[in-house]
Structures are given as structure tokens and as C-alpha cells.
Amino acid sequence: MSFKDLQLNKPILKAVAESGYDSPTLVQEQTIPLVLAGKDVIASAQTGTGKTAAFALPILQLLFDKQDSVKKGKKIRALVISPTRELAIQIAQNFKTYSAHTNLETMVIFGGASIEPQIDLLKKGVDIVIATPGRLLDLHKQDQINLDYIETLVLDEADLMLDMGFIDDVTKIERLCPKEKQTLLFSATMPFKVEQLASTILKSPERVEVTPTSSAANNVSQVLYYVPKRNKIELCLHLLRTTIKGNILIFRRTKYGVDKLEQTLIKNGFKVESFHGDKTQSDRQSALNKFKHGEANILIATDVAARGIDIDELDAVVNFDMPNVPETYVHRIGRTGRAEHFGSSYSFCSADEKAYIKTIQQLINTQIPVEDDHPYPLDPHAKPIIHTSKKTGSKHKKGRKGQGSKSKKKRWY
Incomplete structure (x- = not known):
């Protein structure tokens, strides 16, 4: 037609x-x-x-x-x-x-x-x-x-x-x-x-x-790394030096996470731009232009910011934080491997994100291959770390009473 x-x-x-x-x-x-x-x-x-x-x-x-x-x-x-x-x-x-x-x-x-x-x-x-x-x-x-x-x-x-x-x-x-x-x-x-x-x-x-949302991009090779949360940045640096090449889009869940990773990668000599909702329009545009024109080969973004970006030549997508909505995973990896090109996706999963992998695999109807051969493996029995506050109870001293009760009045009620 x-x-x-x-x-x-x-x-x-x-x-x-x-x-x-x-x-x-x-x-x-x-x-x-x-x-x-x-x-x-x-x-x-x-x-x-x-x-x-x-x-x-x-x-x-x-x-x-x-x-x-x-x-x-x-x-x-x-x-x-x-x-x-x-x-x-x-x-x-x-x-x-x-x-x-x-x-x-x-x-x-x-x-x-x-x-x-x-x-x-x-x-x-x-x-x-x-x-x-x-x-x-x-x-x-x-x-x-x-x-x-x-x-x-x-x-x-x-x-x-x-x-x-x-x-x-x-x-x-x-x-x-x-x-x-x-x-x-x-x-x-x-x-x-x-x-x-x-x-x-x-x-x-x-x-x-048109696109049944479950069809994960056919032209994308997927690989999964189980890694402790605290070692994700080290694993990212290790893979950027050894494995992941070309134009790379890295997804993080929060704006704070985007900024933190950007600073670390820049310190390590990588050419990086970042993209999230708190940046001004001109900063976002300039980051995008630098990435599209090859002045930077790594772009770090949140999902919401990245939905509006159209980048043709993308070699790899990195899921630094796993998405909790399985369809989001399909969107992310679908940004590479477009128009007859082949792309790669790398996902970092910590103990508290294992449940997300399960729902993603159900949606795409595929087992994502796991790569164990890396310097920061996750103990298979590791339990998710649940952060609890050390302080418990009231901040007031024990036995502290209000003025009314101190005068031990007999109350009428």
C-alpha cells in the first residue's frame, strides 16, 4: 500500500x-x-x-x-x-x-x-x-x-x-x-x-x-545481571569499560539517581548528559543535541523524561533500576534495535527488584538470560534490605506529663 x-x-x-x-x-x-x-x-x-x-x-x-x-x-x-x-x-x-x-x-x-x-x-x-x-x-x-x-x-x-x-x-x-x-x-x-x-x-x-505491548523488541539482545544495590555503580563502570559500547541510554528511577550517576561517570572520564523533569527546557534541549551530535555518548534519564525523546541511533539501553511496571521495560528496550538495526539491553537487578523480573518475564513471555560472570555477584539467598528507622516511640522524655495532670486535681469526669 x-x-x-x-x-x-x-x-x-x-x-x-x-x-x-x-x-x-x-x-x-x-x-x-x-x-x-x-x-x-x-x-x-x-x-x-x-x-x-x-x-x-x-x-x-x-x-x-x-x-x-x-x-x-x-x-x-x-x-x-x-x-x-x-x-x-x-x-x-x-x-x-x-x-x-x-x-x-x-x-x-x-x-x-x-x-x-x-x-x-x-x-x-x-x-x-x-x-x-x-x-x-x-x-x-x-x-x-x-x-x-x-x-x-x-x-x-x-x-x-x-x-x-x-x-x-x-x-x-x-x-x-x-x-x-x-x-x-x-x-x-x-x-x-x-x-x-x-x-x-x-x-x-x-x-x-498495532504493537501488542507484550512483544519485546525482536532486534534486541537482552541480558540480566543480579547485583547488590550498593555495587550497581561499580558494575555499571565495569561494563562501560569492557562490554557496553556506542550510544547508550541509561534509565534510573529518580531524578536524584540520575544526577548521582552522572557525577560518578563524569569523574571517571565518560562523556555524559542527563535528562529529567527538573531541568529547564533549554538544558534538556542542549543535552539532547549534544547526545545526538556525538558530543556525549551516554544519556541518563528518568522514564517520564525519556518518553518524549526520539533517538534513532541507539546501540544499548541500560536498566540501572528495574521498572516496577513491566510494560515500561518493553518501552525502554524498544528504544534500541529500531528500523532494522540491532541493539542490546543490560538490566541490573538487586534483591529487592527480583519480583519485578518475574512480572516482566511473564509479560514478554521470555526468560531473560542471566550473566553470572561479573565481579559483583548477588548472593542468591540475599534478602532485600528493608530500611527501618532506629528511633522508636515518642521523642518526649518518659513520664512527661501535661500541666493539668501535675496538679493532681480531682476531675469531675
């Missing part, structure tokens, strides 16, 4: 061809006709399956067929909600690329950047807005954005919005849009809460399921 078969018009087909694509991916093939037919869609597709074009191309087509002239003043007719700034920027770039031969205007709205330029652009008038939930609601409160003319609303990475606590904001935004609109929901996994959200805001949606 080619893009021509999907009934897209010439200006859009021309832009797609210029981007170097000739045939649609599975998610595009299934989603585009449904969107063009005006249906609500719920699609389960992971990053890297071409899902942005699956909604961008048909939305541009629908808007192109009834474009407002620039003089009349444009109204926002398509709104895409995205959980992270990086993802929002990426989606906006896709829309701009595919609309190169139309006069449709796209803008991106996100927090952590000055609000004034965003207000100025809105005043000039745009057709398509890609936004993170917080900043969009801020602009709405200030009466700077009008959502009364929205024809298509897209919720991208709905499961991540749930993890980040945005679900209430998303529901609010949906209510601010007109009742009669088309809604498209994309999510890599379909937890109960996402299904619940879909059932409340989508009207008899069509379902598209």
Missing part, C-alpha cells in the same frame, strides 16, 4: 514524499482512513510506530479541505495534548513538515518557557495547537485561547499523562472543547484508568491495536 491509496491530497503527499516516506506503517494504514471518515479512534501504539503521522496527516487533510483564508483570522480547529514538552515539540515539527505546501499554521504551547510569545502567536491566529496540559489551562484562565471551534482533539501518550497525574487536566480540557468533535486517543499501554477515560470521552470509538 502507498500513501496515495489512503486518499490524501497532493500537497500532503508531496510533503510526505519529501520527508522520504513512500509507504505507510501499519498504524498509519489502519488509522488514517478512520480519521478521514470522522470516527473517534482509540489506538494502542508505541513510540516508533509512526503514530504521529497517523493522526497528523488525516487532520491536515480534513483542515485543508476547508481552509480559512489568512485575512479572515484563523481559528484553532485541531488540538493535540501531549504529556511532555519534548514530545509536543516533536509533534509540532511533524505537523509543520507535512503541512509545508498548505497555508495551515501550527504552534506549540508548553510550560517552562515565556508565555508572552505564545500569546502573541495565538493572537495572530493558528489552525493547529499542540500543547502540554498545564500551560494550556493557564492560557485559558487568562482568556488567551479559544477552544470553541475545535473539530479534532488528540490525546497522545494517554498512559503517560495518567502516570504524570494529568488525567484531571485532560478531562477539563476535553470539556472546554465543543461537544460535537472528533476525539483520537493514543496510548502505548491500556491500563484500566485509560480505558475509563476513553469510555467517558469517546463516542463509539474504532479500535486500532
Whole structure:
């Protein structure tokens, strides 16, 4: 099948061809006709399956067929909600690329950047807005954005919005849009809460399921190291010196963990950048650029930050901390071994993370090979360390009494 078969018009087909694509991916093939037919869609597709074009191309087509002239003043007719700034920027770039031969205007709205330029652009008038939930609601409160003319609303990475606590904001935004609109929901996994959200805001949606979340990337070799928690950094250094080569993405569970590992690797002479939610937009962008341009070959990130990154040439993924949600493991390792390339994933598991391995292996239906031959093996009988506070009981001295009881009054009760 080619893009021509999907009934897209010439200006859009021309832009797609210029981007170097000739045939649609599975998610595009299934989603585009449904969107063009005006249906609500719920699609389960992971990053890297071409899902942005699956909604961008048909939305541009629908808007192109009834474009407002620039003089009349444009109204926002398509709104895409995205959980992270990086993802929002990426989606906006896709829309701009595919609309190169139309006069449709796209803008991106996100927090952590000055609000004034965003207000100025809105005043000039745009057709398509890609936004993170917080900043969009801020602009709405200030009466700077009008959502009364929205024809298509897209919720991208709905499961991540749930993890980040945005679900209430998303529901609010949906209510601010007109009742009669088309809604498209994309999510890599379909937890109960996402299904619940879909059932409340989508009207008899069509379902598209592309990547069954259990299929761990076929082009990725996986290996598991059991290691005491206290030795993970030493094991990481040992493997970076001997085994793991190329462009490497290392996952840690917390921002503090990311910073700590970054400092250690830099001290040991590695070229490292890091990426997490507390960094400013310009720091995150600069870290990403340095990694993409080879000034650093190691990027350390938290899951939430990494969901918005699209890196093509990735040789290895390291799970420094094991994820407690098994689908997250599939996402992480799926970032390498893309587009016919082969990749490797290395996972460090301490005693308290063994239960996670069990659920991951059930999901991917595979036993992850274990590598015992390393300098920091975990005692197979090691029990997880449970940290307890040494202090117990009240901080007050024993026998301390309040004023009332000291005077030994006879009480009336």
C-alpha cells in the first residue's frame, strides 16, 4: 500500500514524499482512513510506530479541505495534548513538515518557557495547537485561547499523562472543547484508568491495536545481571569499560539517581548528559543535541523524561533500576534495535527488584538470560534490605506529663 491509496491530497503527499516516506506503517494504514471518515479512534501504539503521522496527516487533510483564508483570522480547529514538552515539540515539527505546501499554521504551547510569545502567536491566529496540559489551562484562565471551534482533539501518550497525574487536566480540557468533535486517543499501554477515560470521552470509538505491548523488541539482545544495590555503580563502570559500547541510554528511577550517576561517570572520564523533569527546557534541549551530535555518548534519564525523546541511533539501553511496571521495560528496550538495526539491553537487578523480573518475564513471555560472570555477584539467598528507622516511640522524655495532670486535681469526669 502507498500513501496515495489512503486518499490524501497532493500537497500532503508531496510533503510526505519529501520527508522520504513512500509507504505507510501499519498504524498509519489502519488509522488514517478512520480519521478521514470522522470516527473517534482509540489506538494502542508505541513510540516508533509512526503514530504521529497517523493522526497528523488525516487532520491536515480534513483542515485543508476547508481552509480559512489568512485575512479572515484563523481559528484553532485541531488540538493535540501531549504529556511532555519534548514530545509536543516533536509533534509540532511533524505537523509543520507535512503541512509545508498548505497555508495551515501550527504552534506549540508548553510550560517552562515565556508565555508572552505564545500569546502573541495565538493572537495572530493558528489552525493547529499542540500543547502540554498545564500551560494550556493557564492560557485559558487568562482568556488567551479559544477552544470553541475545535473539530479534532488528540490525546497522545494517554498512559503517560495518567502516570504524570494529568488525567484531571485532560478531562477539563476535553470539556472546554465543543461537544460535537472528533476525539483520537493514543496510548502505548491500556491500563484500566485509560480505558475509563476513553469510555467517558469517546463516542463509539474504532479500535486500532498495532504493537501488542507484550512483544519485546525482536532486534534486541537482552541480558540480566543480579547485583547488590550498593555495587550497581561499580558494575555499571565495569561494563562501560569492557562490554557496553556506542550510544547508550541509561534509565534510573529518580531524578536524584540520575544526577548521582552522572557525577560518578563524569569523574571517571565518560562523556555524559542527563535528562529529567527538573531541568529547564533549554538544558534538556542542549543535552539532547549534544547526545545526538556525538558530543556525549551516554544519556541518563528518568522514564517520564525519556518518553518524549526520539533517538534513532541507539546501540544499548541500560536498566540501572528495574521498572516496577513491566510494560515500561518493553518501552525502554524498544528504544534500541529500531528500523532494522540491532541493539542490546543490560538490566541490573538487586534483591529487592527480583519480583519485578518475574512480572516482566511473564509479560514478554521470555526468560531473560542471566550473566553470572561479573565481579559483583548477588548472593542468591540475599534478602532485600528493608530500611527501618532506629528511633522508636515518642521523642518526649518518659513520664512527661501535661500541666493539668501535675496538679493532681480531682476531675469531675
